[in-house]
Amino acid sequence: MFTMNTKLSSIAFKKLPLCVLAFPVFFFTSCDQQKVDIDANKDAAVDRLEKQEEAVDAAAESARKQVGENAVIDKANIEAERKIVKGQLEADKVKAEADAEAAKARIDAVKE
16 A cells, blocks of 8 residues: 555656646746737727727818818808899999989979
């Protein structure tokens, strides 16, 4: 029985260095894989955020262009409105002059 224990302890001591070496290798390999996974997740997040930034920039540029186009349209509408109002005022002025001439003609007709 004493020899049996000696054999078991002998086998255990022979495999102990292998276990002692295997654990750190497994542990560090596992840690390295975790670090690789973390880096992959970080890279994916950074890529996603960069794409969102590009989308924001594109939307802002589109909005700037639209504002510029709207400004041109607004200026054209203002100019058109100005011409309409000015034309109406000219017509009113001509009508006022014509009314004044007609009133003068009526007075002259009554006098004679």
